[in-house]
Amino acid sequence: MPVVAIAGGTSTGLGRALTVAILESADRHWTPVILSRSDKRPPWLRAIDADGLVPVVAVDYMSVASISDALRTHKVHTLLSVALAKDGSQNRLQLNLVEGAREAGVQRYVPSYWGLGVEAYRHVTVMRMGAEGVWEACEKAQRETGMQCARFNCGGFMNYFGIGAHPPARQQQQLTDEELVEQLRQGGGYAAGEDAGEQGVDRDGDMADGSGCYLLKPRGLCAEVPLSPSGGYPRFTTTTLRDVGRFVAAALELETWEGDMNIVGDTVRLDEMIRTTEALLGKKLAVETISPADLDKQIGQLRMPDDFMKLLWLELKREHAKDEVGNGVLDGNVNRMCPHVKPVSFKEYMHAQWS
CATH class of the missing domain: 3.90.25 (UDP-galactose 4-epimerase; domain 1)
Known part of the structure; x- marks a missing residue:
């Protein structure tokens, strides 16, 4: 089964929503791996994965080598980032994840957007600072290596x-x-x-x-x-957090993604x-x-x-x-791609x- 890694996947918000949805998928086609600053397993993961089959891998987000080593070791096909740094290092974290994914030969990468449409990232200071240069790095990696990149947007x-x-x-x-x-x-x-x-x-x-x-x-x-x-x-x-997870789990089955993947609850x-x-x-x-x-x-x-x-x-x-x-306001192209998901x-x- 192909492996999907979730950077920041131990969080109780999007990390949990993505992991739960992937594990709940009817065909269980994807194997999840969680990247985190610590290998500690949160209570919600212990509850749904009592046997510890979903690994939690400690990485240093400030080290491209640490990220790429973890991705390469686990043969990651797709990397989803919901990682968040509140100490001012969010931009560096994001750029490091792009480079780490590129070095490890990851085939698909999703940076940490998960909010309003991309226009908002030009005008909301916090969002702009955290995302500055990230999409450009994704596009460069896509041109040079073929790594498919997409921004998932879901509104409030x-x-x-x-x-x-x-x-x-x-x-x-x-x-x-x-x-x-x-x-x-x-x-x-x-x-x-x-x-x-x-x-x-x-x-x-x-x-x-x-x-x-x-x-x-x-x-x-x-x-x-x-x-x-x-x-x-x-x-x-x-959109509810759980519906974001369900749509992303369904989108993993698509052969191609658009640059902007808009989810509408x-x-x-x-x-x-x-x-x-x-x-x-x-x-x-x-x-x-x-x-x-x-x-x-x-x-x-x-x-x-x-x-x-x-x-x-x-x-x-x-x-x-x-x-x-x-x-x-978003146009839900992911809703059209995955019509079986009912938000x-x-x-x-x-x-x-x-x-």
């Missing part, structure tokens, strides 16, 4: 809208590690309740109450959303999202809107580097406000979490 993670729907299960029940692993095993790698709903999404959104939500906070009956330049509500492409206007949430909860949301001009003004008032994360979320809202295909819609997700 739908799981942000599930924050607060469930009590923090482990804190409430005081689960031991063994009990947690068993609960994760029963849920196929996801513990029932909060974990299955949020699916490892980082609680780092910019809602004023510090909840970590983004755009909507159903628990607090409030919303903070941008408006388009015309004053209307923009469209928003959003659902595309909904922000006012429709608000109405769906209100109908579900039976209560009105307090909605705060912000214009593109006000977003620009707030961005101009930030003090760097202290306000770095505030800048990220404000710039993301500015990109969403543009209501442009290829930016905050969860926004309405379905909200009903599952908040009913």
Whole structure:
């Protein structure tokens, strides 16, 4: 069976989503290998791989040799990167992965994009810094070695809208590690309740109450959303983390990829999202809107580097406000390539979490 390596694969978000989906594939055609800074196996992996058949390989992302050696040793065909460095080394990490994949003879490579369309990477500072020169390095490797490269884009993670729907299960029940692993095993790698709903999404959104939500906070009956330049509500492409994993697992079976592989769980206007949430909860949301001009003004008032994360979320809202295909709105070519994968819609997700 061909081998697919997942750099950053021990994470509870995309790493878990990709690994679980690959292992759940009906024909189990691919053998997963996880690359990580440590060879420690996270509880969710112990739950779904009790026999330790999925290796976790410790690599130094700052060393091309370390990366290429690991890829070569495991005869990796496809490398998927969801690796993240929050210490300012994300760009170097990404460039090293491209070069390591190239040296090891990897046939397909996916850099760490996994967000809005590629246009956003030109305008969102954090994303631009982490991706600077990476796609150009991918294109160069593709021209010179034939290594096929693709950026997977999936919009905003739908799981942000599930924050607060469930009590923090482990804190409430005081689960031991063994009990947690068993609960994760029963849920196929996801513990029932909060974990299955949020699916490892980082609680780092910019809602004023510090909840970590983004755009909507159903628990607090409030919303903070941008408006388009015309004053209307923009469209928003959003996908659950697990559906991203399912689409990528299905895409592994395709002979060729396009340069941009766009995954769409659902595309909904922000006012429709608000109405769906209100109908579900039976209560009105307090909605705060912000214009593109006000977003620009707030961005101009930030003090760097202290306000770095505030800048990220404000710039993301500015990109969403543009209501442009290829930016905050995606054309789901992967959906068309893999029609058997049926993603969860926004309405379905909200009903599952908040009913």
